[in-house]
Amino acid sequence: MNVQSITKEQAWEVRHTVMWPDKDFSYIQLKDDPSGIHYGLFEEGELKSVVSLFITGDEAQFRKFATLKKEQGKGYGSRLLEEVFLKAKNLGVRKVWCNARENKVSFYQAFNMKKTARVFTKSSTRYIVMELFF
Template sequence: MWPDRDLDYVKLEDDHLGIHFGLFKENMLISVISLFINNEVCQFRKFATLQTEQGKGYGSTLLDYVMNEAMDCGVKRIWCNARKNKLGFYKKFGLQDTNYSFNKGGKAYVIMEKNL
């Protein structure tokens, strides 16, 4: 997600509160995502797939799995900070643009959400 940044850049104070998922291919971690549940609402963050493995469906498989896990945990709404250039990807999963945007690290983001 931030290959040109130090590992500390992606660490967050509440990382220990998340549920962290990974997708492996032949014992190699190729896609990751973290789910942060707060009652009936959750945010997924730190969603990334190795650049060499993008476009092969691994991220889609992992996101679909995490959305089902969220529903199994009683979550009613899921949301994320989506990079503006990836909105089409998230729309395939039924997430909708909230029209709230911001910039971080030189990248433009939009908050997207979906009722489960």
Template sequence: MIEIKEITAEETYPLRHKVMYPNHPFEYIKLPKDQEGTHFAVVKKAKNVTVVSLFFENDSAQFRKLATLESEQGQGHASKLLDFIITYAKKNNAKKLWCNARANKTSYYKKFGLEVSRPKIG
């Protein structure tokens, strides 16, 4: 059985490092505003298997560093966590939820109603 729980920024670091940036120094995975964020994990058998960080600014919320252990990928953990943070953001009056997604992941995020946007230049 899995559960979703709020965790500290520091509790996201080992998974962020292992999944996203294993070839970088550990300090590389830390975000400048980590202490201002709200952080969540999918927990399975007392182990964090998916993590994400959520940052609010005015009426927008940005999620960052969504990561799932390789051995747990494809089991729906990230999808459950995304559904959870979408609801959480709405309950906390966010009018917009966004992320900086890799181009090859945009179709995944579209399944949740998120849209691709491009910054306006000029």
């Protein structure tokens, strides 16, 4: 397994395939993507999992974390997230956070992320803001 920086276009391909294949391709593009750092996990040269990191000061939000459906459950996403947390810490980030889908809270808790009191619903999906301090 190899984690490396990727282009936003590479991230878009996986986002679209995994998260919103029924939406127009522009739907998965974020206005902040040009300023983000995009990471991908490769296995045998194939991109399996992506995440985008957006740093502001000493905080970073990760967004659009997606692993190809046929590759889920193999540890690719976990390995990618571990590497991204390490990279963020090395860049001087003191807090990393995300908007976690409620059904994925336990996944993030395995990385010592903590739930906050901030909860919201978007498109009938409930999200909980989770954070990790280094």
